[in-house]
Amino acid sequence: MSILARSVGNAFRNKVRSGAVVIILAVAIGLALSMLVANQAVADKITSLKASVGNNLTVNPAGSRGGQGGGEPLTTADLSTASSVAHVSSVNGTLSLRLSNASTTAPAPAAPEGQGGSRTGRALSGTTSLVSAVDPGTLGNRENGRTSTSAATASSGATASSGATASSGAAVAGSTAVRPAFSIPIEATGVSGSVNAAAEPINITNGTALNDFAATSAQALVGSTLAAKNSLTVGSAFTINDRTMTVSGIFDAGTAFDNNAIYLPLTAAQTLANQPSEISTMTVLVDSIDNVNATKSALASALGSTRVDVTAGPGRVESTIGSLGSVQSISLIGFIAAVGTAGLIVLLIMIMVVRERRREIGVLKAIGASNRSIGVQFVFEALVLVVMGSVVGAVLASVSSNSIVGALVSTNMGTTAAVAGSGRQGLLAARQAAGGFGGSAAPGGGRGAFAGASQLIGTISTSLGWQTLVLGVLGILLIAALGALIPALLTAKVRPIEVLRGE
Amino acid sequence: MLEVKDVVKSFKTDDHTIKPVNGVSFSLEQGTFAAILGKSGSGKSTLLSLLGALDKATSGDVLVDGVNISALPDSKLTAYRRDDIGFVFQQYNLIPNLSAKENVMLPMEFAGLPRAKRSVRAAQLLNQVELTEDMHNRKANKLSGGQQQRVSIARALANNPKLILADEPTGNLDDETGELIIELLRSLCHEKNTTILVVTHDQALARKTDRRFRLARGKISEITHH
Structure with missing residues (x-):
């Protein structure tokens, strides 16, 4: 029975509680991943907008x-x-x-x-x-110095037409409204x-x-x-x-x-x-x-x-990008907060587990376990919960990031399109960025959440790059490990004499 | 051989110092089955924790085969508990979600024994404490009290300790089962030449041992009459 196997076993000792913890962790991690995805989407979009609109x-x-x-x-x-x-x-x-x-x-x-x-x-x-x-119409005739109806126009037209009429070839001085040949x-x-x-x-x-x-x-x-x-x-x-x-x-x-x-x-x-x-x-x-x-x-x-x-x-594009930038920082804060929450959940649950198993930790020490091997066992146990939470969280994220990214990006895409007006390239780039995670934000977006989920890995990896995904997961694991480390260090403080205390 | 020389353990409370163990000295030859008798609060558990290196004495020496464990640093104490001491507790203190065999393998894992050897030895030990084969892979919390105490004794024997310390090993068992456990300890003691020190308030149990001590108000005295 290795430490790892024991840790996995311990993680499932209280199935109801572990299940609840995994679900809560999954929500936090799913939110964190969604925020990361949104953050990257907005960042990509800002870059593409900066390089294609108002520049x-x-x-x-x-x-x-x-x-x-x-x-x-x-x-x-x-x-x-x-x-x-x-x-x-x-x-x-x-x-x-x-x-x-x-x-x-x-x-x-x-x-x-x-x-x-x-x-x-x-x-x-x-x-x-x-x-x-x-058809020339009133505007065309007036702009080209030809009389249409009013006498005033006719006179000014006559002055100006001294040159223009020459080029049009019809040398009728004091032009009249009847110049059918003009176009x-x-x-x-x-x-x-x-x-x-x-x-x-x-x-x-x-x-x-x-x-x-x-x-x-x-x-x-x-x-x-x-x-x-x-x-x-x-x-x-x-x-x-x-x-x-x-x-x-x-x-x-x-x-x-x-x-x-x-x-x-x-x-x-x-x-x-x-x-x-x-x-x-x-x-x-x-x-x-x-x-x-x-x-x-x-x-x-x-x-x-x-x-x-x-x-x-027009400089207005800059203000649009500015507001997108604030969306980007909001999603970054969201990511950090969600990861922090995940860490906190792990920390609290592991502190609870350590308190609950004080006696058992004392037994392990009494029969010769070192502080380190007990600490490692608890860190592993926390990581088992986090990995399970991450897997469920990734599925949650794949479903929810559609709507989150859609809400963040496509709304702003609309604004940008309106402000940038003719920024067609920007619009296309934005569509790619938003549509990258599938579903709702994509043009002709009838694809449902399920289709979005199945495409998550592929599309995120192409539109965000594996690095982002891996970094996100590593960030979560790191926070979780830190959250688990404090309780693990607490186990070192448990004295083996605990084992002799009555229940 | 276990030698205890003038061991004192004192705790400071708000206004005064209490000494649950106050100048205890005795020695046991290797392979002795001994008992310490005393009422609740007489300092039995405190003395046991000092002998088992679970706690440090305020003063005095505890020598196991000439090694003074009172002077060992914490890291050496872990090794001492692992290699030289076996514990048997009143509440058995098995890891509930591990099987009987896995519980016995645990101290050997800490000692770095290869997995295959651990498994073989654990099975042997469980047979020695008369736990039937079909119980070996049963989860500890699915065993009866007597069975759990047998597993606990097998676990205490895992790394061939010189000394086994048992804290009220029959306290949670009915008389009949308690007697079987005492018989088991007694035979192991002589078979393996292991010193076994049992702390108890059970006179019947104490009568089965080779030597008996009485602890009262922190002082120890040997009971010589039979």
Whole structure:
């Protein structure tokens, strides 16, 4: 009969009590594990949010913003300068073009623009065979300086139209409401990858992404409404400045304005617009939201603060992450409290057991047991209870962590999504983090607690890593051993003479 | 050989010192079956705890085969209790959830005897104390009082001690069973040449022993008449 076997036997001496202790321990340990899981989930999510939401900087030529203002354009050389700045994880340069319908414009793509441009700022960069999917309406006519109904607009429109009308080719002075040929220019953006100017992925609903980024590329992505208006499907052809382009994919950007647009390979766009090496906007992704401010200054000085304007995304994301951080610390406190409780349960129950078995400890000492072997026996006995509690607790955790993590993460995921708005990457990462432990938080979360339980080990190990799980269990065992050690040391104080005391 | 020389044990209470053992001296040859008689509170149990190294004397010496156990450090006392002493208690004090055999194996485990040897020896000892084979694997708390006391005696013999100290070994048993236990102790004493010192207030039991002492108010005296 070894010490270990004796300890296991002793743990089951009072089955009712041991059962009760195991259940209480299981609740505490289950809670601790759930808190650990939640803590890790939130931590992972914060990291992924920091690296994906609110961490983009926009670089524009100084004095220019979205086609308005002036200054010198950015070049592709600036892209490489920006990418060498510390904490910059990626740089994305885009060139925006405005294309007018060939049938309503003067044939020359480089037709002289009005001095200072039109009221919308940018000059037209070329023509296309496509017809805008957006009807000009009152806004379009007013913005483009065309009279619609009122005389006041007409007069101001006439002033402004001196240049704009020239480009539209119809030289009717004192324009009237009847300009049926006018259409809204189509936005074309030269991109160098699968993300748009805001560094968000282009949502392709049909066809494939751009993959030929050569200057001679004929690939183009067309917005869904624009494609519908022009009866384009994947593989259809259209022209830009006489180059025949092929639709490689149809995208949906979610708004009528954004869907009336085209994406072109960047160098092809530069060639088509005859603006070699030129880019209009640069989007810089910073590795973490924590470094945004420092990188912003570093970028400005690297590119020349008089040449460029660097702007950061909305700062509200930081406060969201701050609130997530407090959730993280709450779950950490929860973990520590639950582990502490488990330790306390072990401590109290073992103190009780030692008091109860004083006489027996005295007997063991009288027949020659050393203090150490008795202490070890009691520590083992406590560990048997803890291991059983841990096993039951892990099952409890696998059932309850679904709802706990779901409550902590998916609620906050909703908030984050609302605040971050367009942070699609962040949202996806958050979904992965939350959905990682299965069930309710996952998209299409009809999976029940049982399915969650069966997936716990696998999913936690992939989403949290074995280290976390092992560390959690080791932490609990350590606390339990400490909780058992004090009672074990108490056994050393039991004097063998106890054995001669009457009952 | 057990020699006790002027042993004193005193306890301090609030206002005065009490001496349950006050200058006790006697010696026993190896293989003697002896009894100490005394009323409750006469200091019998205190003396027994001093002899069994369960407690330390305030002054005086206890020599077992020439080794003064009063002077041993605590770590050596554990070894002394394990190797040289066997205890038999009034309440048997077996570990209730272990079987009879496992209880007997316990002191041998503490002494580091290999498991197989422990098992063989425990079975032998249980046979010697006349516990039938079918009882060997029965849990201690499922045995009768007499059977438990037999297991307890086998446990006391486990490591071949020089001295067995028995505290009221028949106190919880009926007369008939008590007599059988005394006979068992007596025969083991002579068979194994083990010194057995029984503390009791049972005159009938004491009559079976080789030597008898009376303890009264902390002082010991040998009863010479038969």
